[in-house]
Amino acid sequence: MPRFFIDHEPDGSVTLTGEAATHIGRSLRMRVGDELVLCREGTDYYCKIDTMTSDEVQCSVLFSRECANEPSLELTLFQALPKGDKMEFIIQKAVELGCSRIVPFISERCVSRPDAKSLSKKQERWQKIAEGAAMQSGRGIIPEVCEAVDFDKMLKLAAAQDMSYFFYELGGLSLTRQPPVGERRVGMIIGSEGGFSPEEAQAAEQAGLLTASLGPRILRCETAPLAALSALMILTGNM
């Protein structure tokens, strides 16, 4: 059933306008009487279309229930900025795989170092991609793509999670040796193409993060977050 996110709690009926209304009418060719799911902050509202015009769709709520597709973990991906448009790819796939929040950051070996204006434009675009992926994959929330931060700020945010993994290509234990048992707010820190400097790895350890490995094969910086997310999801019964 088609899913759309809404930004306010529906009060028996909901009026959709803008892109959602156009999409329902033109792309999906839905009609009066068809059913769809409107989703807000983890709750799915099952609705029926009552009336529709070219730019407005009115639905009534049939029933609501908690979205069953959200993982028990609240995973934040801290991703060092990769080159080109790889971040778009990472965000799309991370949202599909159940990530709850993405925090881009700049580390020592990042080649991509956009200025503040360009970053803010990118953030807007990334948020759109997260929303599209959330709709497509049946998520109950739209994961937030946060403002890009520097390495030190990222460490502070990661250390504030219940636990965070610092994925380092030169060391660390497998996730199977240090799974997130009972923790809910979990962070994963992934480097850019050049990985992390030894100083950064040391700073992460000093901040209390767990140094972790994704195995002996060298993963590209856009493959690593997907492997780590999949591994955490399966290890915690969320896949």
Added chain:
Amino acid sequence: MPRFFIDHEPDGSVTLTGEAATHIGRSLRMRVGDELVLCREGTDYYCKIDTMTSDEVQCSVLFSRECANEPSLELTLFQALPKGDKMEFIIQKAVELGCSRIVPFISERCVSRPDAKSLSKKQERWQKIAEGAAMQSGRGIIPEVCEAVDFDKMLKLAAAQDMSYFFYELGGLSLTRQPPVGERRVGMIIGSEGGFSPEEAQAAEQAGLLTASLGPRILRCETAPLAALSALMILTGNM
């Protein structure tokens, strides 16, 4: 250390020509005395460059050992042909994540149905991509991209593995409920954009394959194989 695949067992010394020689000299700017790894069928040969010209590099073998990067599982990915160039992406990532063989196949809902000539050209290109990904990720073998087959032939090949998972969006158990315990040759079957028909799912079950789920979130056809591979690798201690 740079890695190259060779196609014959080295006899004390090895002569590299063609692309490898050019890459060593021009791109990597290596010199006489530099060390590299030559790899063949799971064995790493640690070598030193003795002489080099613009199109030939001669190395002597210092020592050899089994490549430590190969997983204990021999995983075959049976992938229904997706649209566009997604197959290239899937092959690159699957090789990084430890897949041993990729068998493309055509299922009922495949939109992409290239003719034999086009498929053979694609296969060549895909094999090149597998080789590049194997080098980059430090694999001990070059995973083979096999000839594309039809659904029935794919089922036969999958059933000949020690065990095979048929990933079906409309059912099946989590991999955690049916992990590959002790099995070495494992198959994973992933659909194209439209997934599988109920008849195909039934045929897979009748062929003795395990129907499996990748969780409640809907994964794109290019995300699913990476999630499944990562999950199998972590569940079997290979990540």
